[in-house]
Amino acid sequence: MTQTPVSILLVDDDRDNRDLLAEALSKAGYRPTTAISGEEACEKAAAQDFGLIVSDIQMGAMSGLELLKWFRKQFPDTPVVLLTAFGSLDTAIHAMKHGAFDYLTKPINLEELLVVVERAAEHGRLVRENKRLKSAFDRRVRAGSIVAQSRAMVEIFKLIGKAAHTRASVLIYGETGTGKELIARALHDNSGRAEGPFVAINCAGIPDTLLESELFGHVRGAFTGAEQPRRGLLEESSGGTVFLDEIGDLTPAGQAKLLRVLQEGEIRRVGSNTTIPLDLRVISASRRSLEGMVKEGAFREDLLYRLKTITIEVPPLRERKEDIPLLTELFLTRYGKDKDIRALTDGALARLRQYDWPGNVRELEHVIERTTALANSPIISENDLPDALRSLGAEEGAGREDGSLAAARRKAAAISREQVVAALAQTSGNKNHTAETLGISRWALNRLLEKYGIEKPD
Numbered sequence: 001m002t003q004t005p006v007s008i009l010l011v012d013d014d015r016d017n018r019d020l021l022a023e024a025l026s027k028a029g030y031r032p033t034t035a036i037s038g039e040e041a042c043e044k045a046a047a048q049d050f051g052l053i054v055s056d057i058q059m060g061a062m063s064g065l066e067l068l069k070w071f072r073k074q075f076p077d078t079p080v081v082l083l084t085a086f087g088s089l090d091t092a093i094h095a096m097k098h099g100a101f102d103y104l105t106k107p108i109n110l111e112e113l114l115v116v117v118e119r120a121a122e123h124g125r126l127v128r129e130n131k132r133l134k135s136a137f138d139r140r141v142r143a144g145s146i147v148a149q150s151r152a153m154v155e156i157f158k159l160i161g162k163a164a165h166t167r168a169s170v171l172i173y174g175e176t177g178t179g180k181e182l183i184a185r186a187l188h189d190n191s192g193r194a195e196g197p198f199v200a201i202n203c204a205g206i207p208d209t210l211l212e213s214e215l216f217g218h219v220r221g222a223f224t225g226a227e228q229p230r231r232g233l234l235e236e237s238s239g240g241t242v243f244l245d246e247i248g249d250l251t252p253a254g255q256a257k258l259l260r261v262l263q264e265g266e267i268r269r270v271g272s273n274t275t276i277p278l279d280l281r282v283i284s285a286s287r288r289s290l291e292g293m294v295k296e297g298a299f300r301e302d303l304l305y306r307l308k309t310i311t312i313e314v315p316p317l318r319e320r321k322e323d324i325p326l327l328t329e330l331f332l333t334r335y336g337k338d339k340d341i342r343a344l345t346d347g348a349l350a351r352l353r354q355y356d357w358p359g360n361v362r363e364l365e366h367v368i369e370r371t372t373a374l375a376n377s378p379i380i381s382e383n384d385l386p387d388a389l390r391s392l393g394a395e396e397g398a399g400r401e402d403g404s405l406a407a408a409r410r411k412a413a414a415i416s417r418e419q420v421v422a423a424l425a426q427t428s429g430n431k432n433h434t435a436e437t438l439g440i441s442r443w444a445l446n447r448l449l450e451k452y453g454i455e456k457p458d
């Protein structure tokens with residue numbers, strides 16, 4: 001049994017029956033809410049979450065079966081138990097076929113009802129628990145993949161470690177593709193809310209007309225086209241973290257609405273009078289300086305102060321080129337695995353370091369993905385790189401500059417026997433060409449030949 005009592009939505013148009021069942025459920029430790037029709041049930045379910053639904057089949061305009069179908073579509077994880085006065089086999093088959101958890105015939109035997117309700121509540125809990133575990137697992141798989149070794153990034157990692165456990169709002173500045181969302185996720189994954197949801201909202205992508213319903217949700221019929229009720233993104237992220245990307249692109253109306261939510265800690269779905277308390281951790285990101293926008297009158301100062309208890313500035317990749325080898329290694333493992341591509345020549349790495357990376361880490365990732373997809377040999381050389389990088393015209397020996405002894409040794413160590421044999425075959429045993437193909441010095445090639453016991457060609 002969970003700590004908080006399971007809330008049950010009880011739907012029946014017969015008042016006596018409703019009261020009787022509500023009392024029995026209450027006594028058994030559940031928290032029943034009643035509705036007198038299918039329509040009312042939909043409205044209540046749209047405003048609040050229920051652990052399970054117990055509904056009569058024979059009701060006014062909307063029958064229990066229709067209600068069942070609606071729930072399967074809107075809230076597939078919520079079990080529905082149906083009650084029917086007519087124990088007809090047809091109805092029973094129909095109910096089960098459409099995903100009812102169980103059905104009971106009237107007059108209801110209260111003991112039997114409680115047994116079914118307990119099983120249904122447990123089933124609902126398990127379904128939700130499974131989903132939660134699965135998303136926690138997906139998160140862990142993703143979480144390990146943020147890498148960097150530059151001083152600036154290591155400082156950011158330390159800050160993440162310190163700030164993650166607090167509820168302080170964090171504002172992340174950085175150009176596109178620098179890893180702002182990854183940092184937001186790292187903050188979430190290392191916080192006490194890691195088991196809760198992480199919801200990313202791109203503020204630039206929401207037109208003003210849709211903003212309210214996207215963020216706050218709506219009840220059925222709140223506006224033309226709102227045929228079904230919907231939870232808003234802020235409600236979805238309650239108990240977890242909301243990541244507001246491109247916050248600087250929020251319109252003045254959007255800024256005012258968001259500020260109110262942050263001040264009051266609650267929302268109301270569009271068209272509803274019920275307030276829903278939120279438990280949020282807010283992380284936002286922007287390419288532009290919000291302080292600058294405040295000066296220009298384009299961003300609310302009061303909102304900015306709510307958002308930036310802690311500020312993180314992620315430098316562009318061109319200002320932390322020390323991160324390129326490590327990032328490249330990560331992306332090679334990610335995309336080169338199937339083709340057994342594990343290394344780049346010094347020359348290729350030099351080109352990666354020379355380039356300015358206007359699209360930052362995202363662009364580097366795409367370059368490695370594309371290059372590994374098209375490469376024909378196990379080692380990526382300059383010629384495999386896209387034109388923009390190949391034509392940079394590295395100075396003679398530029399490869400040496402980053403090919404510090406340790407890096408060169410690491411690279412040579414990553415080359416397998418098969419790769420050496422393949423390169424030798426490809427160059428008909430020419431040692432200079434073999435070393436070039438493998439992206440290592442002749443000296444390093446000799447060490448590899450010794451290591452693998454391959455007979456040295458002349």
Ligand SMILES: Nc1ncnc2c1ncn2[C@@H]1O[C@H](COP(=O)(O)OP(=O)(O)OP(=O)(O)O)[C@@H](O)[C@H]1O
Pocket residue numbers: 145146147148174175176177178179180181182183245327330361362365
């Ligand atoms: N330090 C890093 N380690 C590993 N991968 C990274 C790192 N930084 C960025 N990436 C990868 O680069 C890509 C872009 O990162 P992300 O989406 O976090 O950037 P962003 O700054 O939020 O971009 P935008 O401003 O365009 O939304 C992602 O695929 C991400 O996994």
